[in-house]
Amino acid sequence: MQGVQLLLAISLFTLLFSFASASDPSPLQDFCVALKDAKNDDAVFVNGKFCKDPKLVTAQDFFFSGLNVPGNTTNQLGSKVTPVNVEQIPGLNTLGISLARIDYAPSGLNPPHTHPRATEILVLLQGTLSVGFVTSNPDHRLIAKVLYPGDVFVFPVGLIHFQFNIGKTNAVAFAGLSSQNPGVITIANAVFGSKPHFNPDVLSKAFQLDKNVVTRLQSRFG
Structure with missing residues (x-):
């Protein structure tokens, strides 16, 4: 009986260890500024990007300017997402975070979509938004809320979600995402x-x- 219990405990420990080791590893250096390509054999490839030599890193590698500029919402959806991820700030590589500005014209929609690699937290700065997400099988429960300036809402990783401007004026929101490159799957387009x-x-x-x-x-x- 004790042998069976020991075997069960070892099996459980192995299972838990396999789950733990499957998560993203912690960074082993201060940063890994992304390069689009490598010009020598010494470049290190980390999380989909080559790493810049730390001695050549500058403040510009961690900088982006322009989120004060409204996005152009003159399109069929009446919305514009301005992302700031590892493509815009190479210093975000391996840091597991990014953000976006979203502009909405009246009746503008950020259509149902998912981020396969990130949870999103959104803060509304201006306007009135109807937002929500749908839970997974089998419930497909819609969890929705109307947001006003200063309100914050969270969209769990991988779940279909949306934002819709129900006000009569433009709306502006900022979103933080728990990935350097969260990805977007827009349901209708896909x-x-x-x-x-x-x-x-x-x-x-x-x-x-x-x-x-x-x-x-x-x-x-x-």
Whole structure:
């Protein structure tokens, strides 16, 4: 009996250790400023980016300017996301954080989307937003809230979420994300604008839509 308990304990420890070791490792240096490419064999490739020689790092590698400038919302959605991630600030590489400014015209929408690698925390500076996210299977529960200036809302990692300007004036929000490169999957674009397109029969059955409706949507998003 004791042998079985010992074996069970070892198995449990192994399982927990495997989970723990699967998480992102802590940085082993102060920073790893990203390079777009490497010109010598000594470059180190960390988290999808080459690292700049620390001796050549400057303040500019940790700097971005322009988030005071409103984004252009003259588009079909009436919104504009201005990201500040590792592509804009190379010093964010390996630091696990980024942010974005989102501008919304009246009735502007940041459409349903997900960030596969990040939780998002959003603070509204101006205007009135209806925001929310949908829980995973099997509940698909919509958790939604109306935000006013100074309000904060969190969108858990990987869940479909949105923001919609329900006010009569422009709205502005800033969002922090728990990844240097959170990624974005906009649901409508991904489903109906994939390259190449999904077989229309697949989407017709999945969304319970007439096939002609699916092909029209594919032509619009394609």
